[in-house]
Amino acid sequence: MSTTDQGLEGTGPGSDWKQVQESPDFVQLKHRLRTFVFPMTVLFLAWYLLYVLLADYAPKFMATKIAGNFNVGLLIGLLQFVSTFVITGLYVRYANRKLDPVSDRIRGEIEGERLETVEGDAE
Numbered sequence: 311m312s313t314t315d316q317g318l319e320g321t322g323p324g325s326d327w328k329q330v331q332e333s334p335d336f337v338q339l340k341h342r343l344r345t346f347v348f349p350m351t352v353l354f355l356a357w358y359l360l361y362v363l364l365a366d367y368a369p370k371f372m373a374t375k376i377a378g379n380f381n382v383g384l385l386i387g388l389l390q391f392v393s394t395f396v397i398t399g400l401y402v403r404y405a406n407r408k409l410d411p412v413s414d415r416i417r418g419e420i421e422g423e424r425l426e427t428v429e430g431d432a433e
Contacts, residue, residue: 365383
């Protein structure tokens with residue numbers, strides 16, 4: 311039975327939200343979010359740590375000139391910003407495709423239940 315069939319009314323304060331948190335849709339939403347966020351965080355932190363370690367332990371490599379005064383350290387530092395924007399774009403795309411449909415479904419169920427309750431109270 312879905313949460314729509316069961317209803318979201320509970321017996322105590324906050325029980326509606328507890329029921330939502332335990333719903334299959336919400337569990338799926340959390341899983342999908344974590345599937346993207348945790349690996350991407352590890353990847354970005356490893357990339358940043360590599361930059362810091364190279365700057366500390368391989369200064370000659372980082373000072374290698376590429377063109378004029380533009381060196382490897384500056385290139386990697388600028389790529390840190392680029393990678394941040396790329397990750398943001400990937401997350402937006404992922405959220406639009408995988409997270410938003412589930413969250414919209416959950417929101418619809420919650421708001422639908424509340425709307426029915428408000429309409430029922432008006433009679």
